[in-house]
Amino acid sequence: MPKPTFHNLSEAKRRRITDAAVAEFSSVPYAKANLDHVVKAAGISKGSLYQYFGGKADLYRWLLTSWLPERKMAAIGAQAPPPGASIWQILEQAFVAGVRFAVAEPELTRLGIRFLRDHELEPALAEVSRQHRAAADAWLMHLLQQGQARGELRADLDLSVAAGFLAHALGEGMLDQLARALGLDLHEMLDEPGVVGTLTEDQLVTLVRHVTSLFRDGAGVP
Amino acid sequence: MPKPTFHNLSEAKRRRITDAAVAEFSSVPYAKANLDHVVKAAGISKGSLYQYFGGKADLYRWLLTSWLPERKMAAIGAQAPPPGASIWQILEQAFVAGVRFAVAEPELTRLGIRFLRDHELEPALAEVSRQHRAAADAWLMHLLQQGQARGELRADLDLSVAAGFLAHALGEGMLDQLARALGLDLHEMLDEPGVVGTLTEDQLVTLVRHVTSLFRDGAGVP
Amino acid sequence: MPKPTFHNLSEAKRRRITDAAVAEFSSVPYAKANLDHVVKAAGISKGSLYQYFGGKADLYRWLLTSWLPERKMAAIGAQAPPPGASIWQILEQAFVAGVRFAVAEPELTRLGIRFLRDHELEPALAEVSRQHRAAADAWLMHLLQQGQARGELRADLDLSVAAGFLAHALGEGMLDQLARALGLDLHEMLDEPGVVGTLTEDQLVTLVRHVTSLFRDGAGVP
Amino acid sequence: MPKPTFHNLSEAKRRRITDAAVAEFSSVPYAKANLDHVVKAAGISKGSLYQYFGGKADLYRWLLTSWLPERKMAAIGAQAPPPGASIWQILEQAFVAGVRFAVAEPELTRLGIRFLRDHELEPALAEVSRQHRAAADAWLMHLLQQGQARGELRADLDLSVAAGFLAHALGEGMLDQLARALGLDLHEMLDEPGVVGTLTEDQLVTLVRHVTSLFRDGAGVP
DNA sequence: GATGAATGAGCCTTCATTCAT
DNA sequence: TATGAATGAAGGCTCATTCAT
Numbered sequence: 001m002p003k004p005t006f007h008n009l010s011e012a013k014r015r016r017i018t019d020a021a022v023a024e025f026s027s028v029p030y031a032k033a034n035l036d037h038v039v040k041a042a043g044i045s046k047g048s049l050y051q052y053f054g055g056k057a058d059l060y061r062w063l064l065t066s067w068l069p070e071r072k073m074a075a076i077g078a079q080a081p082p083p084g085a086s087i088w089q090i091l092e093q094a095f096v097a098g099v100r101f102a103v104a105e106p107e108l109t110r111l112g113i114r115f116l117r118d119h120e121l122e123p124a125l126a127e128v129s130r131q132h133r134a135a136a137d138a139w140l141m142h143l144l145q146q147g148q149a150r151g152e153l154r155a156d157l158d159l160s161v162a163a164g165f166l167a168h169a170l171g172e173g174m175l176d177q178l179a180r181a182l183g184l185d186l187h188e189m190l191d192e193p194g195v196v197g198t199l200t201e202d203q204l205v206t207l208v209r210h211v212t213s214l215f216r217d218g219a220g221v222p
Numbered sequence: 223m224p225k226p227t228f229h230n231l232s233e234a235k236r237r238r239i240t241d242a243a244v245a246e247f248s249s250v251p252y253a254k255a256n257l258d259h260v261v262k263a264a265g266i267s268k269g270s271l272y273q274y275f276g277g278k279a280d281l282y283r284w285l286l287t288s289w290l291p292e293r294k295m296a297a298i299g300a301q302a303p304p305p306g307a308s309i310w311q312i313l314e315q316a317f318v319a320g321v322r323f324a325v326a327e328p329e330l331t332r333l334g335i336r337f338l339r340d341h342e343l344e345p346a347l348a349e350v351s352r353q354h355r356a357a358a359d360a361w362l363m364h365l366l367q368q369g370q371a372r373g374e375l376r377a378d379l380d381l382s383v384a385a386g387f388l389a390h391a392l393g394e395g396m397l398d399q400l401a402r403a404l405g406l407d408l409h410e411m412l413d414e415p416g417v418v419g420t421l422t423e424d425q426l427v428t429l430v431r432h433v434t435s436l437f438r439d440g441a442g443v444p
Numbered sequence: 445m446p447k448p449t450f451h452n453l454s455e456a457k458r459r460r461i462t463d464a465a466v467a468e469f470s471s472v473p474y475a476k477a478n479l480d481h482v483v484k485a486a487g488i489s490k491g492s493l494y495q496y497f498g499g500k501a502d503l504y505r506w507l508l509t510s511w512l513p514e515r516k517m518a519a520i521g522a523q524a525p526p527p528g529a530s531i532w533q534i535l536e537q538a539f540v541a542g543v544r545f546a547v548a549e550p551e552l553t554r555l556g557i558r559f560l561r562d563h564e565l566e567p568a569l570a571e572v573s574r575q576h577r578a579a580a581d582a583w584l585m586h587l588l589q590q591g592q593a594r595g596e597l598r599a600d601l602d603l604s605v606a607a608g609f610l611a612h613a614l615g616e617g618m619l620d621q622l623a624r625a626l627g628l629d630l631h632e633m634l635d636e637p638g639v640v641g642t643l644t645e646d647q648l649v650t651l652v653r654h655v656t657s658l659f660r661d662g663a664g665v666p
Numbered sequence: 667m668p669k670p671t672f673h674n675l676s677e678a679k680r681r682r683i684t685d686a687a688v689a690e691f692s693s694v695p696y697a698k699a700n701l702d703h704v705v706k707a708a709g710i711s712k713g714s715l716y717q718y719f720g721g722k723a724d725l726y727r728w729l730l731t732s733w734l735p736e737r738k739m740a741a742i743g744a745q746a747p748p749p750g751a752s753i754w755q756i757l758e759q760a761f762v763a764g765v766r767f768a769v770a771e772p773e774l775t776r777l778g779i780r781f782l783r784d785h786e787l788e789p790a791l792a793e794v795s796r797q798h799r800a801a802a803d804a805w806l807m808h809l810l811q812q813g814q815a816r817g818e819l820r821a822d823l824d825l826s827v828a829a830g831f832l833a834h835a836l837g838e839g840m841l842d843q844l845a846r847a848l849g850l851d852l853h854e855m856l857d858e859p860g861v862v863g864t865l866t867e868d869q870l871v872t873l874v875r876h877v878t879s880l881f882r883d884g885a886g887v888p
Numbered sequence: 889g890a891t892g893a894a895t896g897a898g899c900c901t902t903c904a905t906t907c908a909t
Numbered sequence: 910t911a912t913g914a915a916t917g918a919a920g921g922c923t924c925a926t927t928c929a930t
Contacts, residue, residue: 218440654824662884
């Protein structure tokens with residue numbers, strides 16, 4: 001977590017540092033990220049970075065646990081579902097929010113994906129990653145239990161399996177589908193920020209509908 | 223690819239080297255994998271490793287493109303589906319084979335997962351990874367088209383979305399479900415080879431059935 | 445070329461590093477030059493050297509393309525020939541300048557000789573070496589053409605052959621003659637800096653005169 | 667020098683080894699020459715090479731001090747000048763022989779040039795190189811003294827300077843002129859064996875004549 | 889607080905030489 | 910004699926972290 005000195009900086013300087021760090025950590029895996037690149041891009045000195053953060057891991061952790069969630073919240077907005085919303089409405093809203101975020105902030109998306117995939121993190125970082133997943137899972141399980149209680153979901157549905165599907169579908173899975181819709185590989189898409197902006201509103205809606213439909217109705221003939 | 227020297231070694235020595243390499247490459251990402259660990263664990267000198275393989279990338283590539291597929295084949299056996307099998311049968315067979323392999327060879331599974339997720343491979347290795355994915359996708363699309371032609375799948379199903387789902391479900395998704403069934407996190411499970419062996423045949427069958435069912439029938443009430 | 449870091453160093457430190465590098469690169473061929481020797485002699489750490497230069501090739505290139513020419517210029521001074529000077533005057537001036545530099549800076553001379561002879565340079569360095577030769581050749585051809593136009597040179601003289609002679613005579617050839625005048629082998633002379641200092645002004649002038657005379661009048665009886 | 671075992675080999679095998687060694691040592695400088703390449707090209711085992719020769723330096727020394735001179739002799743033939751020949755005839759003969767050898771055996775020429783330029787040789791090899799030069803110099807000085815005694819050379823000619831010129835002109839200098847005649851750089855010419863074969867007999871004779879003329883008559887107007 | 893030079897452990901790769909079979 | 914696997918000392922380069930100014 002940043003040292004007090006970081007918070008005393010001007011908004012602009014903090015911004016430069018954050019942008020530089022995001023650019024670096026989102027373009028190469030943690031182990032290959034180079035603080036020299038960050039300080040150069042941020043226009044600060046190496047020593048300064050160490051007065052703002054405890055080190056490489058600390059900077060990365062802050063980015064992922066504090067800054068990124070904040071930005072996400074800000075980008076998506078409080079997405080409290082309308083009271084009484086069905087699980088389908090809630091999920092569709094979540095799907096759409098996810099895609100919209102990916103389209104609006106491809107670099108942050110790349111950062112997040114990288115984090116979820118990185119197996120190499122220091123133990124402390126791995127723990128953060130684990131908590132992320134646990135929180136998402138808890139939310140999903142709750143949602144599914146509610147849905148089942150309301151009779152929106154099959155009574156014999158295995159909630160754990162469904163949660164696993166949704167955990168993926170709401171994150172990387174959706175991005176993967178997005179790439180497919182653009183005729184690309186996920187990595188190709190992430191490596192070319194900007195290409196996601198070419199997705200039309202129509203494609204977006206259709207995509208979400210197809211995913212939702214697969215989850216709700218399955219692939220087989222009824 | 224290994225140099226001829228490697229093939230001239232005794233079975234036991236080759237085994238020591240392979241095991242050591244798998245252990246290293248499956249426990250840390252490629253960039254962090256340390257050949258010193260490999261040679262130490264294998265009980266050979268650094269120079270020897272370079273007489274067997276062209277270098278780090280070469281060793282890794284061989285492991286992933288030759289050795290691992292061979293081991294997989296040996297472990298699963300040729301799984302040609304019976305002629306006239308329905309898509310459901312084929313998928314179930316694939317799911318079961320996947321789980322069985324994961325249970326039998328957790329370390330190799332870890333190696334494979336890491337490979338598919340690693341963002342930091344040399345360009346040549348990244349290309350191999352891309353081809354893996356492309357091949358899997360082509361197989362799935364073919365399977366789905368057949369299924370739809372036979373009327374086993376809904377006519378309005380988006381095959382690309384379905385293929386995306388299956389690509390994940392047959393690989394990492396299935397492992398994730400496996401972990402959930404054991405009350406663990408995917409990474410925890412992979413980090414503790416042996417724990418997957420505790421999965422009973424009953425749990426296995428149930429799991430595959432639930433996944434298949436979700437894909438075929440969906441989560442909603444019909 | 446050096447990184448900015450290098451220019452920020454104290455004059456004394458830069459000097460230590462340069463001296464150490466010259467000593468190393470002038471005493472063994474490029475491929476055998478050892479950066480460990482350089483850093484040890486310079487009293488700096490290995491990492492520091494890499495903060496000053498991009499690597500071995502970079503250090504070498506800078507030494508040869510920037511630092512050495514600068515030192516040469518400083519040692520010889522701008523030697524613009526007087527307007528209207530004959531080719532003989534110009535050549536004699538060049539010969540004298542060459543010998544004086546060799547006498548004053550035997551180690552730098554050794555460095556230069558090595559560079560021009562080294563067959564094992566990286567492609568980029570080899571290109572630099574080639575350009576050196578091409579520039580010298582162009583200058584000589586121009587000089588000779590002028591001389592021939594003015595009637596100072598035989599009309600039937602093959603300029604290319606003459607340029608080849610001069611290219612050697614002005615560089616290594618002159619050093620070789622210098623060594624002969626001291627009763628030594630070229631390499632022995634270069635390996636013992638200091639011995640060239642024993643050359644008297646008289647010997648120097650005589651030597652240049654003999655060389656010039658051979659080139660102008662030939663060895664045969666008129 | 668080769669061990670007795672080498673001489674017991676079949677002619678063909680010795681030839682293979684020699685060819686492989688020449689190819690390697692003539693294409694990269696001594697320090698970069700790789701015995702692995704030699705044994706591979708020769709089709710023998712590493713151990714065998716060490717049973718024939720004491721090591722890398724030994725092989726190289728033999729090549730340069732025994733084998734190459736022998737081949738040269740064989741290629742040029744006993745070039746005893748006709749009794750009573752003038753220095754000009756002797757020199758022209760030597761020049762022509764040199765060029766012919768370069769044209770006939772570009773690879774051996776390359777090997778020789780490399781040897782003369784290599785500053786990096788082990789002390790023992792450097793000594794060999796020194797002896798080469800000393801022998802050539804002694805021969806030249808003798809020739810020049812004779813010439814002067816006979817009145818073929820100017821009485822005031824500095825023989826040492828003349829010997830220096832000839833030493834270069836007969837070796838590298840002639841090759842350099844050869845390259846110039848072909849519009850190439852010396853290194854380019856040596857790196858492309860075969861190109862020297864394009865030199866016509868006419869060019870050859872003209873070249874030698876120009877060089878001889880420069881040495882005898884000088885560049886200035888009489 | 890800011891700076892940026894200094895550090896040194898770490899890692900991949902090369903290759904001449906040895907030696908057991 | 911022949912073989913070729915084994916060795917290990919080098920050597921170039923990277924980069925997170927420290928610390929004096």
